[in-house]
Amino acid sequence: MMRLRLTALVGLLMLLPALLSAQVSTDVLIIGGGASGTTAGVQAARLGVRTLIIEETGWLGGMLTAAGVSAIDGDHKMPAGLWGEFREELYQYYGGPAAVETGWVSNTLFEPSVGNRLLKKMVAREPLLQVWYHASWKGATRKDSTWQVVVQKEGKLQTIETKILIDATELGDVLAQLGVKYRIGMDSRHETGEAFAPEAANDIIQDLTYVVTLKDYGKGANKTIKKPAGYNRAEFDCSCDVSDPASYDSPSNNCYKMLQYGRLPNNKYMINWPKCGNDIYLNLIEKTPPEREEALKEAKLHSLRFVYYIQTVLGYKHLGIADDEYPTKDKLPMIPYHRESRRMKGLVTLSLPHVAEPYGQELPLYRTGIAVGDYPIDHHHLKNPAAPAIDFVKIRVPSYNVPMGSLIPEGVDGLVVAEKSISVTNIVNGATRLQPVVLQLGQAAGTIAALAVQEGRQPAQLEVRRVQETLLEAKGYLMPFVDVTPGDPHFAPIQRIGATGILKGAGVPYRWANQTWFYPGLPVSQYDLVEGLKPYYASLLQYRDASGELLDTASLSALFAVIGVKVTAADMASYLAKQEVAEVESSGRKVLSRRAVALLVDAYLKPFERRIDIRGQLEERNASAFK
Secondary structure, eight states, rough: HHHHHHHHHHHHHHHHHHHSSOEEEEEEEEEOOHHHHHHHHHHHHHTTOOOOEEEESSSSBBBGTTTTOOOOOOOOOOHHHHHHHHHHHHHHHHHHGGGGGOSOOOOOOOOHHHHHHHHHHHTTOOOOEEEOOOOOEEEEEHHHHHHHEEEEETTTEEEEEEEEEEEEOSSHHHHHHHHHEEEEEEOOHHHHHOOTOOSSOOOOOOOOOEEEEEEETTTTTOOOOOOTTTTGGGGTTTOOOOOOOOOOSSOOOOOHHHHHHHHEEETTTOOTTTTTTTTEOOOOSSHHHHHHHHHHHHHHHHHHHHHHHHHHHHTTTEEEESSSSSSSSSSSSSBBBOOOEEEBBBBBOOOHHHHHHHHGGGSSGGEEEEEEEEOOOOOOOOOOTSOOOOGGOOOOOOHHHHHGGGSBSSSOTTEEETTOOOOOOOHHHHTSSSOOOOHHHHHHHHHHHHHHHHHHHOOGGGGGHHHHHHHTTTTOOOSSSTSSSSSSSSSSHHHHHHHTTTTTOOEEEETTTEEEETTSSSBHHHHHHHHHHHHOOOOTTTTTOOOOOOOOHHHHHHHHHHHHHOHHHHHHHHHHHHTTOEEETTTEEEEHHHHHHHHHHHHHIIIIGGGGGGTTTTTTTTOOSOO
């Protein structure tokens, strides 16, 4: 007991200088300048609020850069918001899309140091955004609807007062200190309703990786490292297995192709290989920072053993650890690649049924989407024999969206959570953890934080549609429609109507880039549209006059009249002409396409303006139209 009291006293004395010093004030404070923290900061600042990012390293980008995972997994055909903007920066730097398609794991690969510089360039454009590098947070308390956060910077403790706090840490450290409820490891199928989940919950997480960036120093060079302690060649002898579970004709043994997996521009290589490579099982989540640092020594050593194997057994002695990437003594990344962290208990939890069949669930969480992803459920458990056997290849899902409520914790005001700590199940984390999704989660977190500040509300009190409309203005996706991109002149209205569920997408599980199609050129039947409109308009609940005939302007005008909105067929034709949308031919007559119907419903009925709650349910459900 005496020891505990002494420890508490020492801690109080350490914090005392910060508590007595002049406070720094900001509207939004982001702990962690990783993938989500950076985009959260940019978005919040663009929306007009003072924003500060606290980052322990000297880099921005987290897993994208400081962890060396500089190969974007997924969302290649859905360049949403700041993810698309970052990709465009890469295109401009390297000379176009083909210049970054250097490895077969991704369509977008880049040097980590370049990614860091480009993210800093994006940040520097925002006058309301500030970053404190080499700074770490020490604690946070709630006082009079604001947060008092103690930060150590340049050896000194400072107190920062902020209205909204964003946890963008790699392992969800902030939410844990603030008392937010969270989960670690695999869920029980009985709790989540996921048939693929194990019978009983456990604390097993995915393998992590200490990535190494290699560089080609030329055929005559010998960059072989000193033989690492504990090296065992047999541990890596199956590393050339490049068979792809999503393909029926992929080879099983090709060492050259294994290295090309993460080939970066300028003859560099990302060594982040799961099969008998440098994945390792370490669960660091609940450890202290010193304990984590000590445990990571083995992760680094394991990766160096794999490098030694590549150089000696496979014969690539000219591939050495890049000396021009990371500002570290050992030239390894500053942080490891964490695939999994704490997962907080949010206002809603995204589970596998909502991903696999979003339109068939009791709660229509898809209506509240704030980010999209197309990567499959991908878990790394090869280095942990104790992990329950789950055949993740069999978990086939379409592309999906992430609900707004998964970023907002239960019971704690003034806090938004991003990165990999959002409220999803363990299985779904295997898809939401990927870089493009995390970049979007940051942008959504920044949007929620900025609007909460501007409207004087708590994040949980914000109108979902207000957040979504703000994201649309920033070219963000609400629905994962692969065939309608932000370059489409009707992207926003199609996204809005998609988010209402009035016109639904068609989901397709497809290899490593799952899909959801809107099919804007296809026609719509009267019956299908009426079924989509029924949840919004009570006057249609007993309507029996909708046939399977395809809609044209006359039949749509008549349907609008039933709802109580008078628009003539001529008015509709005129509106479509202004939008440069033509009717389509079907069986010798002119009918309306899904694009046309989406535009007309959005323009005249405005169903997106109907308020929904955080679970996607309509408020004032019996209202015949939005007022």
